[in-house]
Amino acid sequence: MKSRKTKKKLIAVSMAAAILLPLQLATVHAASPSTTAKNEAMVVKIHLKNRADLDKLLSYGIDLTENLNQHAGQGMEADAILTKEEIEILQLRGYKTDVISTQHEIQTLRQERQFTVQQEKDLAAAKDKVTILRANYFTSQGGKFLYVEAKTDAGSLNSTVLTATWDKGKNTASGSGGTAALERIEDADVYMYHSMLLPVDTRPSTVNITSSLGGTMEAKVTDWIGGKKPTPGKHYVSDFTDHYMTPTELDQRITKLAKQFSSIAEIVELPYETNGYRRKAQTIIGDQANPASAVVITSKKWGHEGGNSISLQAVKQEGANLPLSIDTKENTIVVKLATDPAGQSSSKAKDVIQKINAEAGSLVTATSFRGSSGEGLVASTEKLKLTDGLKAPESISREPHTMKAIRIGKHRDGSKAGVLLYSQEHAREWVTPLVSVETAERLLRNYSTDKATRKLVNNLDIFIVPSVNPDGATYSFYDYNWQRKNMTNHCGPEKSDPALRNTWGVDLNRNHGTGSVYDGYLGSSTDCQSSVYGGPTEQSEPEAKNLIRLADENPNVKFAMNVHSYGGYFMWPPGAYKALGRETLPRPTAGQEAFFWSASERILQQIKEYRGTTILPGRTGPVPDVLYSAAGNSADALWYNNRIYAWDFEVGADLWNAQERKWEPVGFQPPFEEGHEEAMEFANGLIGMLDVAYDYEHDKKAPTSKLHVKRSMENATLEFSTSEPATIYYTTNNKRPTFSSKKIKISGIREGAEKPVLEQTATVKWFAVDASGNIENHYKPEGKKDNYRSETVKVK
Structure with a gap:
């Protein structure tokens, strides 16, 4: 064993190494605006030896993705967003790395997306042309059916929806017979037409087809002999996404849906406005290569509110012994540098800072460059225009954003079990909002025609938030595609020059108050530049507050799904642990864990x-068991504070390359063809989750349980079994069992229920309660009746 003195020395060295790397990594982001390819960010695979290596990597605060590959006895790999310079730093520390994808590859994806968006705009402006190919009525095996085929010249866009309305026969009102969305039919990636086949009560006279882009056509219904074999109850329409969507598009989409289906949907505006897609305008005067001589200039107003119209110039005066002075005319600031007896410029950065703040402080704030002394001399400059650096078109609002949820359900009064579905806490996860929007579309557009959908909408209260991080997502689309955090800059002057703009923001999935970095849990950082920055305080960010407010104000919410990417994981609480001893947040009971598994x-x-x-079994389970610690995540907040069964999807499972016999990651922003497939399959998963919630709401059957005793010469081991996932509360001290009694817990990581051991004869009293709150034998723990289960266990 090492001496205590030696141990302390090793710990000190380890801490020094852990501190050294983040400081060096931070300097990478300090490159000038003319960033070279050396500082381009990319997705990189890091090879690790073991979990200790991973925890060390977490302590560095680098931008890890959620994709972690573990190999039995052969180490593991973690993906991260790194620059070339950061890669070199890690390699110097002995890490082996492989590049997965570069930022340049995203440009093609952006162009493809923009082409599709422009197509939609052009078609919407001109109205598409709708043609009804066939409108037939027929009977078969005693049933009556309506079959329709229609086509739109905008059919190449998946988001173009055709809706049919029909009457009940001659001289009846249009729409009196019913309404339904048509299903888009394609073959070999070519759009063919839309169609529907539905049972009807009476023979319609006319049918009207309306496109979501404005086109419309009406046709008479004709009799059809033969035709397709009818499949009553099978009409289910899906596939409503054809490009990645910005937060602006997402808001428009769900607002339009709520308006169209106002009887079963509404928009909920969340109370806390975000900071907005906005920045102060900035520039730097002086030589950045010599920090002591550089000055950072920041506008008082936001860039779009006037900051971008400010310009500044430092000029050398002609003459000797001239004082430092400032000329300000409207939005132009001229810094006239002082001269020495030889007529050379002699103004130090600290003097320029003081002078600007004193005489041009109504327009700008001047600060030293990254906390430098300001003792260096300021050089003259060309006229510099301050800019906020934002690249989104002017049509994208810079103002604080009102986050929106679409609430779906026939009864939206809190009387039904609630489900919260939310996505894009991390801005760069472009696929995740598509999962949410696709789910909303399916629920609303299938309501009138699909019995299973109608069952869910009639019996659940569903809240869907497509983008929890609208500001960061906008920044990811238009400025820096790897943006993970929101856009709020909590860094002080030392870390707020324009070259560091991509490092600002708070990780919204680390900003919650349960198991946070401020409570000593691992997987978050207090460094404002870290990719996993937990914020200046717990729950500091409006986006995080909105999510919790939605849960707090709707106590009927019993289930939640946080949709992330990428890696193909399916996880639940606890989500965080402390580094020392890997102490997790309290584990669910064995019964609760069983419910998580069965529902999953x-x-x-x-x-x-x-x-x-x-989704591999090795990637299914509590977060720390299958991934890594994520201090301050939202699922933990919902589970521990609101007792909501909260899961995390990680869409984008690795794809199997059969030829090379290896798994290949898909990334945050895969080609849309892959992103579309991920959206479709995980929307299936969300519908499956709603099925679980429906069964929970309608479960009125109490569980039953059995006690199995295994005796030895010295003790007796107790093992409980239940008819369904249920928590066992028990006593061995002859007291009535209550909700304050001992509970059967999980015996260990990835293990089953614990098995208590009795050292002496005792009477075991217990009851079981399932996830829906049904109690065995209808026992009331706080009542007076003794209809709990009881068995005396003898120990020799």
Whole structure:
């Protein structure tokens, strides 16, 4: 064993190494605006020896993705967003790395997306042309059916929806017979037409087809002999996404849906406005290569509110012994540098800072460059225009954003079990909002025609938030595609020059108050530049507050799904642990854990049915068991504070390359063809989760349990079994069991229920309670009746 003195020395060295790397990594982001390819960010695979290596990597605060590959006895790999310079630093420390994808590859994806968006705009402006190919009525095996085929010249866009309305016969009102969305039919990636086949009560006279882009056509219904074999109850429409969507598009989409289906949907505006897609305008005067001589200039107003119209110039005066002075005319600031007896410029950065703040402080704030002394001389400059650096078109609002949720349900009064579905806490996860929007579309557009959908909408209260991080997502689309955090800059002057703009923001999935970095949990950082920055305080960010407010104000919410990417994981609380001893947040009871597992299997089966994607068992389970610690995450907040069964999807499972016999990661922003497939299969999963919630709401059957005793010469081991996932509360001290009694817990990581051991004869009293709150034998723990289960266990 090492001496205590030696141990302390090793710990000190380890801490020094852990501190050294983040400081060096931070300097990488300090490159000038003319960043070279050396500082381009990319997705990189880091090879690790063991979990200790991973925890060390977490302590560095680098930008890890959620994709972690573990190999039995052969180490593991973690993906991260790194610059070339950061890669070199890690390699110097002995890490082996492989590049997965570069930022340049995203440009093509952006262009493809913009082409599709422009197509939609052009078609919407001109109205598409709708043609009804066939409108037939027929009977078969005693049933009456309406079959319609229609086509739109905007059919190449998946988001173009055709809706049919029909009457009940001659001289009846249009729409009196019913309404339904048509299903888009394509073959070999070519759009053919839209169609529907539905049972009807009476023979319609006319049918009207309306496109979501404005086109419309009406046709008479004709009799049809023969035709397709009818499949009553099978009409289910899906596939409503054809490009990645910005937060602006997402808001428009769900607002339009709520308006169209106002009887079963509404928009909920969340109370806390975000900071907005906005920045102060900035520039730097002086030589950045010599920090002591550089000055950072920041506008008082936001860039779009006037900051971008400010310009500044430092000029050398002609003459000797001239004083430092400032000329300000409207939005132009001229710094006239002082001269020495030889007529050379002699103004130090600290003097220029003081002078600007004193005489041009109504327009700008001047600060030293990254906390430098300001003792260096300021050189003259060309006229510099301050800019906020934002690249989104002017049509994208810079103002604080009102976050929106679409609430779906026939009864939206809190009387039904609530489900919260939310996505894009991390800005760069472009696929995740598509999962949410696709789910909303399916629920609303299938309501009138699909019995299973109608069952869910009639019996659940569903809240869907497509983008929890609208500001960061906008920044990811238009400025820096790897943006993870929101856009709020909590860094002080030392870390707020324009070259560091991509490092600002708070990780919204680390900003919650349960198991946070401020409570000593691992996987978050207090460094404002870290990719996993937990914020200046717990719950500091409006986006995080909105999510919790939604849960707090709707106590009927019993289930939640946080949709992330990428890696193909399916996880639940606890989500964080402390580094020392790997102490997790309290584990669920064995019964609760069993419910998480049983519900997960149902949901994962729905995902697999789309294209055969299997979420691996090794990537299913509590977060720290299958991934890594994530201090301050939202699922933990919902589970521990609101007792909501909260899961995390990680869409984008690795794809199997059969030729090379290896798994290949898909990334945050895969080609849309892959992103579309991920959206479809995980929307299946969300529908599966709603099925779980429906069964929970309608479960009125109490569980039953059995006690199995295994005796030895010295003790007796107790093992409980239940008819369904249920928590066992028990006593061995002859007291009535209550909700304050001992509970059967999980015996260990990835293990089953614990088995208590009796050292002496005792009477075991217990009861079981399932996830829906049904109690065995209808026992009332706080009542007076003794209809709990009881058995005396003898120990020799």
